[in-house]
Amino acid sequence: MLTKTSNVGTTEQTYYIIDFDSTFTKVEALDVLGEISLIGRPDRNDALDQIKAITDRGMSGEISFTESLELRLNLLKAHRDQLPALIETLMGKISDSFQRNRQFLTENADHIFVVSNGFKEFITPIVTSLGVLPENVFANTFVFDETGNITGFDNANPLSANGGKSQVIRDLKLDGEVYVIGDGYTDYEIRASGLANRFYAFTENVIRPRVVEKADFIAPSLDEFLYHNHLSRSQSYPKSRIKVLLLENVHPVAVKLFEQEGFNVEIRKGALDEEELIEAIRDVSILGIRSKTMVTQRVLENANKLMTIGAFCIGTNQIDLAACTERGIAVFNAPYSNTRSVVELAIGEIIMLIRNIVPKSNLMHKGEWDKSATNSFEVRGKKLGLVGYGNIGTQLSVVAEALGMEVYFYDVVDKLALGNARKCKTLDELLAIADIVSLHTDGRKENKNLISYREFGLMKNGVIFLNLSRGHIVDIPALVDAIERGKIGGAGIDVFPYEPKTNNEEFVNALRNQPNVILTPHIGGSTEEAQANIGNFVPSKLLEYINNGSTYGSVNFPELQLPLLKGSHRLLHIHANVPGILAKMNTIFAKYHINIHGQYLKTNEQIGYVITDVAKEYADEVVEELKQIDQTIKFRLLY
Ligand SMILES: NC(=O)C1=CN([C@@H]2O[C@H](COP(=O)(O)OP(=O)(O)OC[C@H]3O[C@@H](n4cnc5c(N)ncnc54)[C@H](O)[C@@H]3O)[C@@H](O)[C@H]2O)C=CC1
Numbered sequence: 001m002l003t004k005t006s007n008v009g010t011t012e013q014t015y016y017i018i019d020f021d022s023t024f025t026k027v028e029a030l031d032v033l034g035e036i037s038l039i040g041r042p043d044r045n046d047a048l049d050q051i052k053a054i055t056d057r058g059m060s061g062e063i064s065f066t067e068s069l070e071l072r073l074n075l076l077k078a079h080r081d082q083l084p085a086l087i088e089t090l091m092g093k094i095s096d097s098f099q100r101n102r103q104f105l106t107e108n109a110d111h112i113f114v115v116s117n118g119f120k121e122f123i124t125p126i127v128t129s130l131g132v133l134p135e136n137v138f139a140n141t142f143v144f145d146e147t148g149n150i151t152g153f154d155n156a157n158p159l160s161a162n163g164g165k166s167q168v169i170r171d172l173k174l175d176g177e178v179y180v181i182g183d184g185y186t187d188y189e190i191r192a193s194g195l196a197n198r199f200y201a202f203t204e205n206v207i208r209p210r211v212v213e214k215a216d217f218i219a220p221s222l223d224e225f226l227y228h229n230h231l232s233r234s235q236s237y238p239k240s241r242i243k244v245l246l247l248e249n250v251h252p253v254a255v256k257l258f259e260q261e262g263f264n265v266e267i268r269k270g271a272l273d274e275e276e277l278i279e280a281i282r283d284v285s286i287l288g289i290r291s292k293t294m295v296t297q298r299v300l301e302n303a304n305k306l307m308t309i310g311a312f313c314i315g316t317n318q319i320d321l322a323a324c325t326e327r328g329i330a331v332f333n334a335p336y337s338n339t340r341s342v343v344e345l346a347i348g349e350i351i352m353l354i355r356n357i358v359p360k361s362n363l364m365h366k367g368e369w370d371k372s373a374t375n376s377f378e379v380r381g382k383k384l385g386l387v388g389y390g391n392i393g394t395q396l397s398v399v400a401e402a403l404g405m406e407v408y409f410y411d412v413v414d415k416l417a418l419g420n421a422r423k424c425k426t427l428d429e430l431l432a433i434a435d436i437v438s439l440h441t442d443g444r445k446e447n448k449n450l451i452s453y454r455e456f457g458l459m460k461n462g463v464i465f466l467n468l469s470r471g472h473i474v475d476i477p478a479l480v481d482a483i484e485r486g487k488i489g490g491a492g493i494d495v496f497p498y499e500p501k502t503n504n505e506e507f508v509n510a511l512r513n514q515p516n517v518i519l520t521p522h523i524g525g526s527t528e529e530a531q532a533n534i535g536n537f538v539p540s541k542l543l544e545y546i547n548n549g550s551t552y553g554s555v556n557f558p559e560l561q562l563p564l565l566k567g568s569h570r571l572l573h574i575h576a577n578v579p580g581i582l583a584k585m586n587t588i589f590a591k592y593h594i595n596i597h598g599q600y601l602k603t604n605e606q607i608g609y610v611i612t613d614v615a616k617e618y619a620d621e622v623v624e625e626l627k628q629i630d631q632t633i634k635f636r637l638l639y
C-alpha cells in the first residue's frame with residue numbers, strides 16, 4: 001500500500017526509471033545464473049548461499065556494488081553458453097504486475113528506461129519482450145575469454161561502479177519529472193542525488209527495510225504505482241489494496257491463493273468474538289471464516305468495505321445472510337468438499353459404538369481385560385435412520401448400504417431415495433424404526449432442539465445416536481437424561497450448542513464422562529483432504545466474484561455465471577429488488593451513447609444484480625449517475 005499521499009498526476013514529460021533484478025523480474029538474475037553454472041559442482045549449495053548473501057549485502061548498501069559484482073562473478077564461473085538457459089528461466093520469472101501491465105510499458109516506451117547494475121546480455125531480451133526499447137536499456141556488459149568463460153565486466157561502464165545509476169540518469173539529461181521504481185539501495189541513490197522527484201520502493205518480490213524506510217512511496221506492485229499516478233493499467237483497483245482476513249486456521253493453500261493474487265492477507269488462528277471482529281473487520285474486503293465466527297448484523301454494520309464472505313465449510317448458519325444480502329455482500333461456502341470426511345467419521349463411530357468399544361478401551365487403559373461378546377453387535381442388517389437427506393445424508397446412505405445396513409431417511413423436502421433406502425413420512429416414524437439415528441440436517445434456526453425429551457422417548461431402547469451436524473439441533477439435557485436412563489446405548493457427538501473459540505479454551509459440557517459416548521471437537525470435516533479441498537474451492541469462488549463478478553454458487557446472491565471480461569469495462573450494480581432499476585440504468589446508458597457489449601440481470605427476493613459490459617470509452621459521469629440511482633446498494637467497476 002502506498003504510505004504517503006501527495007498531489008499525484010503526471011505530465012507528458014514524466015520519465016520512469018525501472019530497476020531489473022527483483023523488480024522487473026521476481027529474482028536476482030545472477031543467483032539464477034549461479035544455479036545453472038554451478039550444476040554438478042560439489043560446493044554448489046555453499047557457493048549459491050554465498051552469492052545470495054553477497055547480492056543482499058550489495059542491494060542493502062552494506063558493501064560497495066563493484067565489490068559485490070566482483071565477488072559474485074568469481075563464484076559463478078559462468079560461460080556464454082549458459083546465457084540462453086538463463087534468459088529462458090528469466091522469461092518465466094517476470095514479475096506478475098509487469099506481465100499484467102505490458103500496455104503501460106509499450107504505450108510509454110519513449111519515457112521508460114531500465115537502468116540496472118545487471119547485464120545487458122540477459123536484461124535486453126527480457127525487457128524488450130514487454131515493449132521496452134533496446135536503446136533505453138542501461139546495464140553492464142560481460143567480458144568473456146576466448147573460450148567463452150565470463151571473466152569479468154566492462155570497467156568503463158559507470159554501472160559497474162558505485163553511484164553508477166545516478167551517473168547514467170545525469171547523462172540522460174531528462175527534462176521533466178523523474179520517478180524511480182526499484183527494490184534496492186542503488187535505486188534510492190538516484191533520488192538521494194537529486195536526480196529524481198520520487199522513489200517508489202517496489203516490494204512485490206522482496207522487501208528491504210533499509211530501502212523501504214528511504215522511499216517516498218511503497219509500491220507493492222506496478223499496479224499500485226500506476227493507480228497512484230492515474231496511469232493506464234490492467235487492474236481497475238490495485239489488488240494490494242484489497243485486504244483479506246482469514247480466521248479459524250483455514251488451510252494454507254487458501255492463504256497462498258490470495259497472496260498470489262496480490263491481496264493483502266491477514267490470518268488469525270482462532271475465531272473472533274463480536275467485539276474483536278468489529279475491530280478487525282473495518283478495512284477488510286474479503287472475510288474467510290469457518291463454523292465458529294458469528295457474522296452478526298452489528299459486525300456487518302462496521303464492515304463498510306466488505307464485499308464478500310467465504311465460509312470455509314458447509315454450514316452458513318453462523319452468518320446473518322439476510323443482513324449480508326441487504327448490504328450487497330456475497331456469501332460463498334464449500335458445499336461438497338468435506339462431506340466424505342463426515343461420512344467416514346459417522347461410519348467409524350457407528351461401528352465403534354455398536355461394538356461397545358469405548359468402555360472396553362477405557363477399561364484396558366486401566367489394566368482390565370474384559371473379553372466378552374455381550375452388548376457387541378455388527379452393523380450388518382441394522383436399521384440406520386438418517387434425519388436430513390442432503391449431501392451428507394445421501395452419501396452416508398450409499399456407504400452404509402455397502403456395509404449391509406438397511407437405510408431409512410426423513411427429510412423436510414421430498415428427496416429421491418438412493419439405492420434401497422426407504423423414505424419415512426415423518427420424523428416420528430423414522431425415530432421409532434431405527435437402531436441407529438444419525439442427524440444430518442442443516443443448521444437453520446427452526447431446527448433448534450429438533451431432538452429433545454419427546455423425540456428420545458420415541459427411539460428404541462439401546463439406540464445408537466449420532467450428531468455430526470449442528471450443536472443446537474439436540475437438546476443436551478435431554479440427551480444426557482436419555483443416556484443416564486439407558487435409552488441410548490451409545491452416542492457420537494461432534495457438535496455442541498457452545499463450542500470453545502480456540503484450542504486453549506476448556507470444553508465444558510454435561511456430556512463429559514458419560515459412558516459409551518464418543519466426543520469429538522467438531523472435526524467431522526477436519527481431514528487433511530477436506531481442508532485442502534475447501535482451501536482451493538472457496539478462494540476460487542471468491543476470486544471469480546472479485547475479478548469477474550460471477551456469483552455462481554453463492555448462498556445469498558442471485559446466481560450469475562458471467563463470461564470472462566475481455567475488451568470491455570464491466571459495471572456491476574447491486575440494488576434493492578424494486579421495479580424500474582434496469583430501466584433507469586439503461587436511460588443513463590442511452591443518454592451518454594454507451595455502446596453495450598452485454599447485459600445480465602438476475603434478482604432474488606431481496607436484491608437485483610445487473611452486470612453491464614460496455615465499450616472502454618465513456619464519460620466519468622456515467623459511473624457517478626449509476627451510483628446515484630435510488631435503492632443502489634453497491635456499485636463496482638471492473639476491467
Ligand atoms: N461436523 C462437521 O464438521 C460438519 C458438519 N456439517 C453439517 O452437516 C449438516 C448436513 O450437511 P449437508 O448434508 O451438506 O447439508 P445439506 O443442506 O445438503 O442437507 C441438509 C438436509 O437437511 C434437510 N433438513 C433440514 N431441516 C430438516 C428437518 N428439520 N428435518 C429433516 N430434514 C431437514 C434439508 O432439507 C436438506 O436436505 C449441516 O448442518 C452441516 O453444517 C457439514 C460438514 C462438516
Ligand SMILES: O=C(O)CCC(=O)C(=O)O
Binds near residue numbers: 290291314526
Ligand atoms: O470444519 C469446520 O470448521 C466446520 C465444518 C462444518 O461444520 C461445516 O462444514 O459445516
